[in-house]
Amino acid sequence: MIEVHHLNESRSRRITWLLEELGLEYKIVKYQRDPKTRLAPPALLKIHPLGKAPVIRDGDEVIFESGAIVEYLIRRYGNGRLAPTPDTSDYNRYIEFLHYAEGSAMLPLLLKFYTSCLGEVAAPLWPRIDGEMQNHLGFLNDQLASRDFFVGNELTGADIQLIFVTQFAERLAGEKAFLHLTAFNRRMAARPAYRRAMEKGGE
Ligand SMILES: N[C@@H](CCC(=O)N[C@@H](CS)C(=O)NCC(=O)O)C(=O)O
Numbered sequence: 001m002i003e004v005h006h007l008n009e010s011r012s013r014r015i016t017w018l019l020e021e022l023g024l025e026y027k028i029v030k031y032q033r034d035p036k037t038r039l040a041p042p043a044l045l046k047i048h049p050l051g052k053a054p055v056i057r058d059g060d061e062v063i064f065e066s067g068a069i070v071e072y073l074i075r076r077y078g079n080g081r082l083a084p085t086p087d088t089s090d091y092n093r094y095i096e097f098l099h100y101a102e103g104s105a106m107l108p109l110l111l112k113f114y115t116s117c118l119g120e121v122a123a124p125l126w127p128r129i130d131g132e133m134q135n136h137l138g139f140l141n142d143q144l145a146s147r148d149f150f151v152g153n154e155l156t157g158a159d160i161q162l163i164f165v166t167q168f169a170e171r172l173a174g175e176k177a178f179l180h181l182t183a184f185n186r187r188m189a190a191r192p193a194y195r196r197a198m199e200k201g202g203e
Pocket residue numbers: 007009010011012038039040041051052053054064065066067102
């Protein structure tokens with residue numbers, strides 16, 4: 001059975017949600033962040049030397065990095081679900097968003113989050129960080145102006161990969177800043193598979 005090494009309040013939710021959408025059986029191995037430092041416990045180092053979540057074990061394969069896990073699970077178990085047909089324009093959009101979520105969109109959000117903890121000393125950085133946040137979140141928001149999903153007309157791995165970005169964006173910028181992203185967060189959270197994943201793994 002697939003094992004999901006799951007840290008509370010983390011990107012691991014992408015993987016439990018995906019597994020629920022695919023209707024696969026899985027076992028959650030839970031880890032709790034240190035309440036002060038928010039770091040993962042050393043026990044997570046036993047499954048992968050980076051000590052980050054998510055990580056999955058599927059038979060002899062141990063896979064880290066959420067985008068790679070999403071791609072692996074859909075390729076191996078999707079049977080045509082949750083990804084567009086290869087060699088189509090939609091497939092190219094899908095690959096773009098799978099990489100974009102962690103490769104570009106998360107950086108300004110993480111910078112905002114960490115520099116906010118520093119207070120005024122980080123103030124000189126804020127205009128650049130805020131500009132990049134506006135750039136990336138404005139782009140994502142525009143993508144959803146006339147569609148329910150980031151690619152095509154149904155759920156794909158791109159939506160699952162982007163949920164951590166759109167939820168983090170709402171937390172940092174507020175629910176009124178990017179209305180299409182907020183609506184996306186609500187629609188995805190209402191899906192039965194998402195709800196089951198949160199019940200089993202926690203937010
Ligand atoms: N780009 C990686 C990021 C992995 C990552 O940083 N995970 C965070 C949780 S969201 C973590 O494990 N943090 C705990 C720590 O750094 O100790 C992915 O998408 O899987």
